[in-house]
Structures are given as C-alpha cells and as structure tokens.
Amino acid sequence: MLKPIWKYAVPVLACLLIQPALTACSESTNVDVNLHGVNHTVDTFSYSVKNPALKDQPGAGGELIDPYGAGGTTCCATLPKTWRPGIKLQVNATHWVDRGPENGLLEVKETHLVEVPQYPDGKPGELWVLRTPDGKVAIVSSDFQPDHPNWPGKIKGWPVPSLKYRQERWKILLHHELGGIDDALVLLDELEKDPEKSAREAWQLAEQYDRESxxxxxxxxxxxxxxxxxxxxxxxxxxxxxxxxxxxxxRP
Structure with missing residues (x-):
C-alpha cells in the first residue's frame, strides 16, 4: 500500500515558497567573516572591502588606522566557504601623505583587486587587510593574529615603527613635557608675585571648565x-x- 505523499509534500512546498526570501532550504556557498586592518607604513590608512561577485553588497570596513598600527574588529567580508584559485576581493584604500606643516596632508585613493590566498586550514578565517611596508595592499584569511606562530601571512608580527618615526614621536612628546615645565614655572612665579590676581584668573577658568576643583x-x-x-x-x-x-x- 502506498503511503500518502501529502505528508512529505507539505514541508517541501513550504520550503520552496520561502526560498526566494531566505535561503533556508539550501546551504549558502558564502560566509561572512570579521575584518581587521593592519598598517605597516608611516601613512594613516583607511580601507573598505567588497566582494565583486556580489554586485549589490556594499563595502565593509572603513576604519582609520594610525601609522604602524592596527584597527579593531569590523563586520563583515564575504568569502566563499570553499577556496578555489582566482577568488578576488576589491579593496578600496585611502592613505594620507604628510607633506610638511606648510602643505598639510595629501589624500591618495586607490582601488586594488586582490586575490585571496589559499585558506591554510581549509576554511575561511577572519579577513586581514594589510598595508605592507612598500605601500601595497595584501589580504590574509586567518583566525590567528599576526604575532601567532600559525599566522600564514608573509609579514610576521605586528607593525614595527621605523627609527625616523619613533624619533619624531619622541620629539613631540619631549616638546609637550618641556612645555608643561615652562607653564608650571610661569604659574608658580605669577602666583608668588600676585597671588590674588593669579587665584582670581584660575577661579574664573575653573568655573567654566572644572567646577569640581x-x-x-x-x-x-x-x-x-x-x-x-x-x-x-x-x-x-x-x-x-x-x-x-x-x-x-x-631616547630612540
């Protein structure tokens, strides 16, 4: 005796009805992964990532990354669950070149079509967008950070600031602290010469900006x-x- 087919047709029919809106009846071939940015250069860097195979998908990312720094975790890049040769992502990158105090920053926008390297463990990991020391853009798929022994990227470890950059930052910090010394000495000298006037000026400032004090x-x-x-x-x-x-x- 044949069993009534309606018992099996109903769930199949329901699945077919919702298929256009959800993809519940068939497993997606893509997966969304977190994004990270790493900057190995002296220029401030920003990026967004788009899978060109997904025409309607907006770019993801967009964070600013300081010189020789790393960004946080943003969402999301879309990668195929199964790697194959020729998978490419579009990376829209912007960096700012410091042209000196008189000329300011020069904004440089670039578009890179970057091939996704083979997944090291057979599945897509989080996507890392790197601005390499030579100013190029590379991507790495990995659930490990750059300083981990299993990191598959060619550049190992976190960015290391150049000596010139460290010297410049050191000079800025030194100038700031020397200025603090000068300011404190001036305030102490004024307080000693005319305590009432100095106290009155300090009080007025405190009323505006630091009432707790x-x-x-x-x-x-x-x-x-x-x-x-x-x-x-x-x-x-x-x-x-x-x-x-x-x-x-x-001192560096």
Missing amino acids: IKGFSGPNDSKYIIYLKSRYEKVLEYSRDKVKELMEV
Missing part, C-alpha cells in the same frame, strides 16, 4: 585655595620633570 573653597580669595593652587602647580612641575627624565632614558 573649586568645591569646598569660599572663593578665589580663600587662603586655602591659594595653597591648593601652589600644590597643584608643583605637582604638574614634578610630573613633567619626571616624564622628561623618562623620555631622555628611552
């Missing part, structure tokens, strides 16, 4: 407030001097 004082003429200001300026001076000492010990 003046709680507990009756006003700018409060003798305790003047003592507080002197202690505060001395701490700033001590802090900046300590930072300068530290910087001199690690």
